[in-house]
Amino acid sequence: MPQLGNLxxxxxxxxxxxxxxxxxxxxxxxxxxxxxxxxxxxxxxCAMVTIAVVxxxxxxxxxxxxxxxxxxxxxxxxxxxxxxxxLWGGQQGSxxxxxxxxxxxxxxxxxxxxxxxxxxxxxALAVLAGVAIFFLLMLNFVTRPFELLATIPAEGSDLNxxxxxxxxxxxxxxxxxxxxxxxVPFAFGAAALITGKLDDGWIRSTRRWAIFSWxxxxxxxxxxxRWAYExxxxxxxxAWDPVENAAFMPWLVMxxxxxxxxxxxxxxxxxxxxxxxxxxxxxxxxxxxFITRSGxxxxxxxxxxxxxxxxxxSFLIVVTLAYTALLIFRSKDLRSPAEFESYxxxxxxxxxxxxxxxxxxxxxxxxxxxxxxxxxxxxxxxTVGPPFFNRVNGPLALGxxxxxxxGPLIAWRRTTxxxxxxxxxxxxxxxxxxxIVAAAAGLxxxxxxxxxSLAAFVLGTVIVEFRRGMNARRHMVSEPRAKALVNLxxxxxxRYGGYIIHIGAIVAFVGIVGSSFFRTEVKKSVHVGESxxxxxxxxxxxxxxETDTPHVESATARxxxxxxxxxxxxxxxxAKLFYKRPQQPATKVAIRSRPxxxxxxxxxxxxxxxxxxxxxxFLTPLVFWLWAGGVMMVLGTVVVMWPNVRERxxxxxxxxxxxxxxxxxxxxxxxxx
Amino acid sequence: MSSLAFLIAAIxxxxxxxxxxxxxxxxxxxxxxxxxVSEGLTCQCGCGxxxxxxxxPTCGFSVPMRREIDRMIxxxxxxxxxxxxxxxEYGEKVLSAPTTEGFNILAWTMPFIALAxxxxxxxxxxxxxxxxxxxxxxxxxxxxxxxxFDPELRRKLEKELEDxx
Numbered sequence: 001m002p003q004l005g006n007l008x009x010x011x012x013x014x015x016x017x018x019x020x021x022x023x024x025x026x027x028x029x030x031x032x033x034x035x036x037x038x039x040x041x042x043x044x045x046c047a048m049v050t051i052a053v054v055x056x057x058x059x060x061x062x063x064x065x066x067x068x069x070x071x072x073x074x075x076x077x078x079x080x081x082x083x084x085x086x087l088w089g090g091q092q093g094s095x096x097x098x099x100x101x102x103x104x105x106x107x108x109x110x111x112x113x114x115x116x117x118x119x120x121x122x123x124a125l126a127v128l129a130g131v132a133i134f135f136l137l138m139l140n141f142v143t144r145p146f147e148l149l150a151t152i153p154a155e156g157s158d159l160n161x162x163x164x165x166x167x168x169x170x171x172x173x174x175x176x177x178x179x180x181x182x183x184v185p186f187a188f189g190a191a192a193l194i195t196g197k198l199d200d201g202w203i204r205s206t207r208r209w210a211i212f213s214w215x216x217x218x219x220x221x222x223x224x225x226r227w228a229y230e231x232x233x234x235x236x237x238x239a240w241d242p243v244e245n246a247a248f249m250p251w252l253v254m255x256x257x258x259x260x261x262x263x264x265x266x267x268x269x270x271x272x273x274x275x276x277x278x279x280x281x282x283x284x285x286x287x288x289x290f291i292t293r294s295g296x297x298x299x300x301x302x303x304x305x306x307x308x309x310x311x312x313x314s315f316l317i318v319v320t321l322a323y324t325a326l327l328i329f330r331s332k333d334l335r336s337p338a339e340f341e342s343y344x345x346x347x348x349x350x351x352x353x354x355x356x357x358x359x360x361x362x363x364x365x366x367x368x369x370x371x372x373x374x375x376x377x378x379x380x381x382x383t384v385g386p387p388f389f390n391r392v393n394g395p396l397a398l399g400x401x402x403x404x405x406x407g408p409l410i411a412w413r414r415t416t417x418x419x420x421x422x423x424x425x426x427x428x429x430x431x432x433x434x435x436i437v438a439a440a441a442g443l444x445x446x447x448x449x450x451x452x453s454l455a456a457f458v459l460g461t462v463i464v465e466f467r468r469g470m471n472a473r474r475h476m477v478s479e480p481r482a483k484a485l486v487n488l489x490x491x492x493x494x495r496y497g498g499y500i501i502h503i504g505a506i507v508a509f510v511g512i513v514g515s516s517f518f519r520t521e522v523k524k525s526v527h528v529g530e531s532x533x534x535x536x537x538x539x540x541x542x543x544x545x546e547t548d549t550p551h552v553e554s555a556t557a558r559x560x561x562x563x564x565x566x567x568x569x570x571x572x573x574x575a576k577l578f579y580k581r582p583q584q585p586a587t588k589v590a591i592r593s594r595p596x597x598x599x600x601x602x603x604x605x606x607x608x609x610x611x612x613x614x615x616x617x618f619l620t621p622l623v624f625w626l627w628a629g630g631v632m633m634v635l636g637t638v639v640v641m642w643p644n645v646r647e648r649x650x651x652x653x654x655x656x657x658x659x660x661x662x663x664x665x666x667x668x669x670x671x672x673x
Numbered sequence: 674m675s676s677l678a679f680l681i682a683a684i685x686x687x688x689x690x691x692x693x694x695x696x697x698x699x700x701x702x703x704x705x706x707x708x709x710v711s712e713g714l715t716c717q718c719g720c721g722x723x724x725x726x727x728x729x730p731t732c733g734f735s736v737p738m739r740r741e742i743d744r745m746i747x748x749x750x751x752x753x754x755x756x757x758x759x760x761x762e763y764g765e766k767v768l769s770a771p772t773t774e775g776f777n778i779l780a781w782t783m784p785f786i787a788l789a790x791x792x793x794x795x796x797x798x799x800x801x802x803x804x805x806x807x808x809x810x811x812x813x814x815x816x817x818x819x820x821x822f823d824p825e826l827r828r829k830l831e832k833e834l835e836d837x838x
Binding site for chain 1: 707708712713715721722723725726727728729731764765766767768769770771775776777779780781783784785787788791792795799802
């Protein structure tokens with residue numbers, strides 16, 4: 001079986017090389033057969049990588065410890081679900097998984113473009129195959145997933161216990177999907193630069209890919225935060241760890257891109273900027289992979305450190321240089337007849353929004369690499385941790401939230417002062433009222449007051465926008481309110497789905513602010529039967545239950561949670577785990593999540609008698625809304641991506657118009673009747 | 674515009690939220706909690722988290738350090754004193770944020786310098802676009818299409834609409 005995996009990867013590499021050659025040759029010489037053949041090669045490459053994945057999965061499920069990878073990341077006692085997730089639990093497997101996703105997405109892009117974009121699709125597929133070649137070279141020659149062991153161990157080393165969690169089963173695939181799918185719009189952008197077809201065709205063709213990528217980056221970041229919250233046991237969800245930063249940066253840049261392409265679609269402006277943004281987003285996905293695997297910067301997430309860093313860095317440099325050279329080469333063709341009339345316009349709001357998003361991405365990048373710079377310049381290793389990121393990004397986040405409120409209500413081109421006052425009066429009043437109520441409730445931190453006021457202002461703008469659209473529909477087609485609202489969203493799903501995403505982002509922002517500023521914690525050692533308090537809760541330690549399985553030993557505390565009046569609310573069960581195979585302890589936290597606050601209980605220690613336990617308890621207000629906001633963002637994205645008949649008709653018209661133009665340019669325009 | 678943006682940024686950076694840190698130094702300095710101190714220190718076990726956040730049950734660095742911090746707080750030491758003690762002991766790498774001295778100033782200022790430069794560039798570009806654009810009547814309808822109509826086409830359109838009424 002391992003030989004089959006190796007063979008499949010070798011053939012996949014050959015097919016990827018062939019696909020590049022045939023695509024470029026066929027497109028340059030106008031030989032469609034070569035382009036078709038290259039497309040088939042892409043599909044065959046995908047089949048080969050799929051075979052390799054199946055071989056590795058089979059080996060993991062069968063605990064075939066003759067394979068070095070299986071022996072290193074699995075064991076006979078590992079639950080089946082984690083045997084499956086072990087595919088991305090280690091270095092070689094995660095690279096194989098990445099390559100698999102890339103080959104699937106390349107195949108889908110090839111299928112979608114079999115009759116579309118004949119000018120740029122072959123080049124885009126060649127770029128995608130080029131990226132695949134890099135990963136296949138790694139898998140074939142540098143970090144082979146099917147390496148055999150000289151001596152077969154009786155048992156495997158098992159998967160890292162931190163990865164034995166259901167969030168870890170879905171967090172890496174989501175993030176990888178987001179990372180890898182960003183390659184498709186990047187490839188089409190690069191193809192537009194190569195061919196000189198620099199209109200917004202490549203953007204329209206890959207819009208759904210960009211949203212798809214953003215969607216999974218959002219999910220990946222959210223799942224990762226939830227994993228940290230539930231598994232790491234420190235009561236928080238985001239530590240500005242380099243690997244978290246590496247996942248956050250492409251998300252920021254993709255968010256900027258999704259806003260700025262609207263300006264290009266609408267006004268034919270910002271061509272260079274959009275191409276630069278998608279290049280940057282792709283580069284940052286490579287940078288993220290480089291950070292995770294190089295060990296250059298230490299991270300709690302670096303489960304797969306290896307010597308791959310120099311290869312990724314070299315690839316990143318080559319891609320960056322080549323793409324920048326293309327941008328410079330095409331700079332004259334990228335100039336567009338710009339129209340910009342006023343700073344009081346939606347395009348200006350989008351430009352500032354882009355500035356903030358890219359500014360935050362730069363601040364995160366800068367903080368992430370500064371330790372390396374410091375060591376290189378001063379020879380002193382320093383740490384750049386949460387205090388830096390919070391302090392630098394805090395004000396930028398406020399600016400961004402403010403712009404989220406401005407964008408939806410301001411007109412394209414320009415807006416008059418009277419219209420501005422009319423549009424913003426209600427949202428500003430809502431924001432100010434929220435600030436006053438918050439201050440009256442005793443909040444004194446200026447950041448919190450500003451954040452809550454701005455959040456209310458943004459929600460106000462979205463409400464005004466929904467109300468305005470709904471009223472317009474009611475006047476036009478005399479619908480009842482609820483039906484008008486549903487139809488409004490259904491018929492303008494891109495716009496109103498975007499607003500739902502804005503609501504989700506604001507709700508998440510409120511959760512982040514609340515949980516960051518008002519968290520309280522208590523650490524207490526108690527005997528069985530003793531109680532202690534946090535906030536309005538009393539917690540009583542009722543005793544320990546111990547269990548022992550071949551895989552893991554656990555000691556679970558029973559903690560009765562009582563109200564101030566003594567009534568029982570629930571019994572929480574935090575635990576300490578001891579994984580036998582990697583001989584590693586772990587923590588299982590107990591969380592009682594409510595809209596106002598989460599009660600988060602960690603069993604921090606147990607004495608030898610089992611009669612005394614130490615608990616770390618956190619009371620975190622509003623953190624519930626971070627996850628709720630994430631869910632809303634996901635729902636909003638689904639609405640945005642929902643197939644829209646009108647949009648498809650518009651694209652079909654645009655495509656038929658562009659093919660007619662192409663025929664006319666080629667002197668083969670059909671005669672009119 | 675760039676210098677204005679930079680000024681605003683500079684004000685922001687020194688007045689911004691995790692001012693919890695600054696305020697902790699000034700207001701909570703007399704009676705800090707363990708978390709307030711340990712958030713300012715980085716665990717050296719390789720996890721990359723702060724001492725407050727590292728929750729490895731058997732961490733050989735953060736677990737004893739948190740105990741030691743409790744002891745020092747009990748002795749009446751301030752946050753600044755405790756952090757200075759550990760900085761002396763382990764060097765700058767134990768701090769969870771760069772200092773505001775020498776080369777490290779670059780860490781704090783560069784994001785805002787970049788933002789100011791980006792903002793300046795944007796304002797410059799927009800100014801150029803703006804100066805090339807002939808003025809058209811304002812459109813007060815949000816969401817209105819941005820297309821600039823040829824007056825002749827607009828006249829034709831209005832006539833056709835009129836005919837259809």
